[in-house]
Amino acid sequence: MAVLLLRLAAPLQAWGSNSKFIIRNTEREPTKSGVVGMLAAALGIQRNDDPKKPEPLTALRFGVRAEKEGRLLKDFHMVHYPKATPDVTERHYLSDAVFLVALESEDTAFLQKIAEALQHPVYPLYLGRKSCPPTLPIVWGVREKSLEAVLKEEPPLCNEKAGTFRIAYEVPFGGIPVQDVPQSFSQLHRQHGWRMKCEEIITGKEHDPFSEL
Template identity: 70%
Template sequence: MAVLLLRLAAPLQAWGSSSKFIVRSTEREPTKSGVIGMIAAALGIQRNDDPQKLVPLTTLRFGVRADKEGVLLKDFHMVHGYKIADVTERYYLSDAVFLVALESDDKSLLEGIASALQKPVYPLYLGRKSYPPTLPIVLGVKDEDMLTALKTEPYLYKNAHRKSVRISYEVTSGGAMVQDIPLSFSQLHRKHGWRMKREELLAVDSNPDHDAFSEL
């Protein structure tokens, strides 16, 4: 068992799962579909390629730890069409930091993904093309399971006043159903499957020696 750890942080992120044309929403954390889309871009997989190329990626077990939840913001955009203009609402997360864990029995697959993310074929972005990630993205591949990594990996953001952090991870039973497994990224036949996820709150030890200037 091995796990690939990623750091997803940027001034802005957006992870939509059920957006309409005039309302583009975002989830509170990266979606499996969004992260796999980013990995597919790094590997050079195109939208209209054979969907079977996504299978090794969709079978990865997926988890997220919200080290910094970020602030939910809303923006307005004018979309001009033929003789009409629509006002659209777009939601995104500002100043968020996430630890993403991808688990597999195939360590070489995870190492290949890590290498591709460091030298991507296509540009990487966090949910929308105007939101590039800050570096580093890849934190490494470790010989442990996803849940252990989410609970023990050092925090990516320090906050002396935080009492807990939220984790969200894929389960086979006893979770909430979400439709964010990408079966096809084709613009004509885009399709997503279902998975189950569970959320927990992890208690954070107090840090009396916190240095406020360490974040600068």
């Protein structure tokens, strides 16, 4: 079992799962749909390709640790259409947030392939919306541990002091149902399936830099 770690940080992020019409919300942490979409862009998978192409990505077990929760930001937009009255839209973002995303698989070679693609992406990468490009580095490495162990034991990304973190990870049963598993990225007929999510609050351990020597 191996886990690919991603560092998702940017001035703005937006992870919508139920946004419709003029109000575009964001979740508190990256969605599986949003992250799988970013991986598909890195690998060169297009929206109108065979829907089965992203299936190896959606099969990855997904988890997130909120390193820095960020602040909710609401933006005002005017959308203009030809020969139509402009629409007022409300878009929500996470400002100055940092997340550690974990993707678990038994196929370490596949995780390495994803890591290489993220470092040399076919299409531009963004964190939920095209206006949210990520800061570097994105790839944080591959660990030979379980997803839960990595989320609980990986040293903090933002500082070296002990802290309290919120983690959310995919479970086979007994969690909260979330509809953010992409089944089709087609702009004409997007579809999302369900997964079960579990949340925990953990206390991080103080990082000893000499332990790496």
